[in-house]
Amino acid sequence: AHTPMILDGKALAATLHDEQAKKVQALAPRAGRPPGLAVILVGEDPASRTYVANKRNACRKVGFHAPEYNLKDSTTTQDLLSLIDTLNADPAIDGILVQLPLPAHVRKEEILLRIAPDKDVDGFHPANLGRLVAGEPGLVACTPRGIITLLDRAGIPISGKHAVVIGRSVIVGRPMSLLLLNRDATVTICHSKTPDLPAAARQADILVAALGRPEMIGRDYIKPGATVIDVGISRGADGKLKGDVRFDEAREVAGAITPVPGGVGPMTIATLLDNTLDAYLHHTGLSSP
Numbered sequence: 001a002h003t004p005m006i007l008d009g010k011a012l013a014a015t016l017h018d019e020q021a022k023k024v025q026a027l028a029p030r031a032g033r034p035p036g037l038a039v040i041l042v043g044e045d046p047a048s049r050t051y052v053a054n055k056r057n058a059c060r061k062v063g064f065h066a067p068e069y070n071l072k073d074s075t076t077t078q079d080l081l082s083l084i085d086t087l088n089a090d091p092a093i094d095g096i097l098v099q100l101p102l103p104a105h106v107r108k109e110e111i112l113l114r115i116a117p118d119k120d121v122d123g124f125h126p127a128n129l130g131r132l133v134a135g136e137p138g139l140v141a142c143t144p145r146g147i148i149t150l151l152d153r154a155g156i157p158i159s160g161k162h163a164v165v166i167g168r169s170v171i172v173g174r175p176m177s178l179l180l181l182n183r184d185a186t187v188t189i190c191h192s193k194t195p196d197l198p199a200a201a202r203q204a205d206i207l208v209a210a211l212g213r214p215e216m217i218g219r220d221y222i223k224p225g226a227t228v229i230d231v232g233i234s235r236g237a238d239g240k241l242k243g244d245v246r247f248d249e250a251r252e253v254a255g256a257i258t259p260v261p262g263g264v265g266p267m268t269i270a271t272l273l274d275n276t277l278d279a280y281l282h283h284t285g286l287s288s289p
Ligand code: NDP
Pocket: 143, 166, 167, 168, 169, 170, 171, 172, 173, 190, 191, 192, 193, 194, 197, 210, 211, 212, 213, 231, 232, 233, 234, 264, 265, 266, 268
C-alpha cells in the first residue's frame, strides 16, 4: 500500500523548542535579560484560554519571560490601548500577543494597530503585512511561517512548484500565499467563490487547506504525490479535533501530509517563539548563536 511521508509537527516543534532553549541560554547572559513575550487574554472563552496556556507554557519551558494578562470581559478598548502602550515602552518585552477573538465591544483594528510593529509577533500589523507584500523582512504570522519551516525541515522543495492555498484570511491564507510566492512557488489562492475547487486543488504540488470546513477535502482534490498541509481545526460533536482534510482518503494519494492534531498546530506555537526570538535579536542587537 502507498504510504505518504507524515509531516510530524509535534516532533519538529519539540526539536525547535530545544533549539530555542539553547539560544536563550547562550544569549540571555550577553543581553542581561531573557526574551520577553507578553500574552494578553480578554474574557473567558475556553478555547482561547487553552491556546494562551499552551503559549505561556511553551515560553516558560524555553526560558522566556512571559507575563500573562488575564483581563475581564468588560475591559474597554481604552484599557487595552493603555496596557499596549505600557508594554510597547517596556524594555523587558520583545513581543506582544493579543489573543483573538476579542469581545465584540473592543475595537480590534485599533488594538492591532497600536502594537509596535517590532513587537508584533503575530504579524497582523499593517506595517508587517506591507513588508510581506513587498517581499521585505518583517514579522510574519505564525501559522504560515510555521508551515514553511515544516516544509523546509522535511526537505520539500517550494521553488518552481505549484502551490494552491484554500482560504484567504489575513491570519492564514493571505500570508501563506505570499510566503510561498516569495519562495518562488506559482501560487493559486482559492476561496468560497472559486467555482470548481477540486479541479483547482488538483493542480497543486503543495496544497494548503485553511478553510475551516471539517473533512471537506477528499481524494478528488489531491494530485497523486502532492504535499497536503491541513490547517483546519474544528471540534466535532464527539469532542475530537477535525482537520479540513479527510486524512484516511488523502493518505492514499498524497506524497506527504500533516496529521490533525499534531501537524500545523504545534508548529504555530513554536513559530511564535521564533518570532519573539527574532524580535529579541533585533532589540538587543545580538546575532543568533
Ligand atoms: P476564516 O474563516 O477567517 O477563513 C476561511 C477562508 O476559507 C475564507 O477565505 C473562506 O472564503 C474560505 N472558505 C470557507 N469555506 C469555503 C469553501 N467551502 N470553499 C472554498 N473556500 C472556503 O478562517 P481562518 O483562516 O482564520 O482559519 C481557517 C481554519 O484554520 C480554521 O479551521 C481555524 O480554526 C484553523 N486555524 C488553525 C491554526 C493552527 O494553528 N493550526 C491557526 C489559525 C487557524 P471567503 O473569503 O470567500 O469567505
